[in-house]
Amino acid sequence: MPIDSHPPAMVRSGSVAVYSPRDEERWVSEPAKNPRRSAFQRDRARVLHSAGLRRLGAKTQVVSPGTDDFVRTRLTHSLEVAQVGRELARYLGCDPDIVDTACLSHDLGHPPFGHHGETILDALCADIGGFEGNAQTLRLVTRIEPKVIAADGRPAGLNLTRASLDALTKYPWTRNEAALGRHGSVVRKFGVYDDDTGVFDFYREGVENGTRCIEAQVMDLADDISYSVHDVEDAIAGGHLHLSEFADERSRGDLFDITRKWYLPNTSDDEMDSALTRLQGAAYWPAETYDGSRRAQATLKHMTSQLIGRFVGAAEAQTREEYGWEPLIRYAASLVVPEQTAVEVAVLKGMATLTVMVAEDRLRLHDIQSAVITELAHWFSESPADLDPMFRADYFDAADDAARLRVIVDQIASLTDHSAWALYHQLKAGAEDRL
Template identity: 85%
Template structure:
């Protein structure tokens, strides 16, 4: 296939990565537009201007929005992931706009209340193919987000290019092919619902099942790096986490066990202990308890910056050692992440999980959040006229009850934490106030 006219230069090598018209192709054909912008720059702009991205500003990352002015939301997390991913893409010769688009998009499908909201909706959808945030992301960018309508009337969402859709697919398989090994935090992970297979098959044409392009791998690593580093920072600032606690053997044992349960089931205590030791030995690792002072905050920021550089540099070096210094794009190579880096990232993620996500007060909140989502689902089922106009139209066109339930779940997944709580409180304000 002929090469496109929008090459991108690796900042490290000065060489050019090339993408073909096949990579630029969209599910619904569109007329050519401004020749000064590549297809991938247009993709990035569409995500930046989407309503789904704006809603992430009021969705939980780890600590709920509104509990503190400092904590990250899904939006700020996505912006940070995009920065990390874009830089690594430039170092490797990938198109930075493709990776940027994938990073900005990667959490669009996550519902209110973070990963717990995902678990609640998955249970609600157990008979219709389940719920998964990444599959919902694909559904949002290819169907729900209002941007492009095909000539036959079907919605095409943002109608992103083939390469961008492939790059944002973290789990390139349907639920039926999500084996026991394809789990994260004990949850079966997949990237496409059965009724979205048409677009999935379009952009995955010719690709082996389960294989991820290097741009998707860069997005995935950038997410892991940002999650591990920034969620630890949030947990420290919010007072949930004191790094000095892990000097005690019993606390280290708890950390290693939760890390194994959630992230690295095959990793031994000894391997995690070495990883933690390497992190603690770093000159930038805080040696004193965080007290909120300007000096302490600056030290914490220095740690996050150094850790990001450590992990990105490790992956870049290992990938270049394996594949040389040619620009790497699509399926020409795979990202190589050293095992030592993988374990260090997982241990950091374990810290945030142990001190925030499975803390007793958080678990009590989970019961309340489940009640919120389930009551909203019952209400929308009984009163579909209360759905937002777009979803109301989808509900009216749905062929059967499973399809109607999927529309209701689409509506709930689009809510922010605040709007879900507000609607729930309105419904429970008293019988006389019910809509």
């Protein structure tokens, strides 16, 4: 199949952006489908009906599922990201289905127990290329998720189009490039494992590594906005966060320190203080302590709605000021996020991180979660016949120990919080029976 050596140029028809046939190509060619649906609508449907998306309903976003009926899971978070991303895409002229697909997919590779689960698996994979939720997402949609098998027998996952795969790649570089400090010296995340570079090279051909299409940038901003606003909402409703506690210098300093450490390493206290002051001065910022009443819940929901509109509107306005009013797709433009907006989003993320993610009770739980994942990895290494049938076949087809370990990690990463706990207790019960 002939492939151009340069990224596709944007084609315009009146005021409607048209994606090129190259953008619609799939890694494995498929017969023509119903012409009433676009290739990108089919991409969205494939993700929406995937097992990987359903599993997100029982995976941790910030607070573990089952501890509170109110809190968001990875699934509800992904649905909210998709709604925010789809609207911003529509404002900018991107295909909303491409961005919707990217937003629904962006967390598919995340393992049980949230970011801590990533850390544990990364340590287990230290000698075989590490573990990263975003790279695992690419692996899942292009290899693990059962939908399309190539003529030569290799799995092609959901076999999404080139444009959709590009849009869901938040970090378009390898682990080695990240370790070398390319694409931003503070970036250590990466989007592709070494043994998945075949499909990566297919949809990234002609594009410089580190450059992201505007659809991927929209997905990333929608994720940041949803993460910042909704995690703060969950933290307030769960009683972990009180907005009034950031009134004194010491508490603000703690907030700025964690925000700088986790999100904005080069941002000064003054910049973050100004951002927090602007947020606190907004008319919709709750003035009263949250008490769980209907009025308090409505006030909190109003704040989240207004903040989303604030951040999306700022990015849209700044991007339009830079590029005008033509439809913006692929590599014809970059999303422009005002610096003040970026700092406000980060400060909100810092609030949730400080009050939930690094709280002492959360850190105590991390030790137990580490034991669960480590024991499961050991169990599957000793008893690969206990792997799910799909992963069991991959394990026995693997060429070496590194590839076999990667399959075990694929199995563990696919588990929900609930199924990981259940397997762990099954393992412990079996060990006690043998005593």
